[in-house]
Amino acid sequence: MYAPPHPRAFIARIAADPCCAAITAGVSVDAALSSRAPVVVILRGNGLSLPPLIRRIHAAGKLVAVHIDLIGGLREDRSGVTWLAEAGADAVISSHGQLMAAIRSEGMTAIHRLLLVRNSQLDSAAHAIGRSAPHIVEVLPGVLFPAIVDRMPPFTVPVLAGGFIRTVTDVRAVLNAGALGVTTSAAALWGHDAR
Amino acid sequence: MPADATRSLPRILIPTDGRHAVEVPPGLDAGLLLRDSDLATLIRCADSGHPPVAVEIDSIAGLGSDDDGVDFVTSRLRVPIILTRRPALAARAAQHGRLGLVHLFGYDSTGLARSLEGHPRIDRVGSVLSPGLVVAHLRPDELARLPRPLLAYGLIDDVPDAEACLAIADAIAVRPVLALRLAAGPTS
Numbered sequence: 001m002y003a004p005p006h007p008r009a010f011i012a013r014i015a016a017d018p019c020c021a022a023i024t025a026g027v028s029v030d031a032a033l034s035s036r037a038p039v040v041v042i043l044r045g046n047g048l049s050l051p052p053l054i055r056r057i058h059a060a061g062k063l064v065a066v067h068i069d070l071i072g073g074l075r076e077d078r079s080g081v082t083w084l085a086e087a088g089a090d091a092v093i094s095s096h097g098q099l100m101a102a103i104r105s106e107g108m109t110a111i112h113r114l115l116l117v118r119n120s121q122l123d124s125a126a127h128a129i130g131r132s133a134p135h136i137v138e139v140l141p142g143v144l145f146p147a148i149v150d151r152m153p154p155f156t157v158p159v160l161a162g163g164f165i166r167t168v169t170d171v172r173a174v175l176n177a178g179a180l181g182v183t184t185s186a187a188a189l190w191g192h193d194a195r
Numbered sequence: 196m197p198a199d200a201t202r203s204l205p206r207i208l209i210p211t212d213g214r215h216a217v218e219v220p221p222g223l224d225a226g227l228l229l230r231d232s233d234l235a236t237l238i239r240c241a242d243s244g245h246p247p248v249a250v251e252i253d254s255i256a257g258l259g260s261d262d263d264g265v266d267f268v269t270s271r272l273r274v275p276i277i278l279t280r281r282p283a284l285a286a287r288a289a290q291h292g293r294l295g296l297v298h299l300f301g302y303d304s305t306g307l308a309r310s311l312e313g314h315p316r317i318d319r320v321g322s323v324l325s326p327g328l329v330v331a332h333l334r335p336d337e338l339a340r341l342p343r344p345l346l347a348y349g350l351i352d353d354v355p356d357a358e359a360c361l362a363i364a365d366a367i368a369v370r371p372v373l374a375l376r377l378a379a380g381p382t383s
Binding site: 116144151 | 300
């Protein structure tokens, strides 16, 4: 059975190449595989038909993160997480903090997605992150990360920023604000060295 | 969008739970948005001298997020603007001659597009974009797809951001302290 890399190794891959490719399963796959993006993030598609795609991504030397809340065919629960582990996912993303323990126990990198809505919710979101203890926090919409980072309680884990990140300028601003990396569907940015 | 529906939306909405005194700064085209409250407080506020111009109906404890709830708030309490995640309820408010605003979530481009799929796109039904600050980062084609009027709601925390969002959206929601700063005049 495939063994995912240790979360520290997963994070190191992104630190070396901060622009991750966010795709829908079956769409833009070739472009993602031919890019320098270290991680392919599968946001949508049929989760039950992912194993061949995950094998292709691994064969291209890249890691795979799957968004369990958005993918079709899977429930966002412990069994869904186990299924993704057996399918070969290296990381699982979810807005559900209670899934982080299950993701960690399967040896995958746990990514807690944090949706930025209002100032009044930033504190409670930070507490939720503290309880769920993910390896990475993904902040959406990531393009706002530089504007709101000073209002957010500090996280003890690395931050990915995703959402409306479309230009090299956006990427630089996010990285300069302290993010580990970005997830973006803008193919021109995949693997781009924006630092 | 009929002129009366657009007129009912002030340029500035000031969120409040109705349990603490919040005043609309004089000279500002502004009104109160009741959210995260409860049915008794909503009724008390509606009967007060400073009733809310808008209610986020899904966040009012004790009030059904259904047709009866909308009918009560629009017809009985005469609140002119309803914010809701449910497109059918925004359309119901429009049937009463009120303004319905459907919550759209702007976390990423794909999610925004999916969020728009359920919008009824009828007269008197506009949009609430959350977080509002992201409105300044949308492409023209994305902005063109957002049914108007458009309220930018969330994470707008200083005067330059507020002015930037007001240049694009029809209205913004801001905290009372920022409304006061806006009432003091433009930064430039």
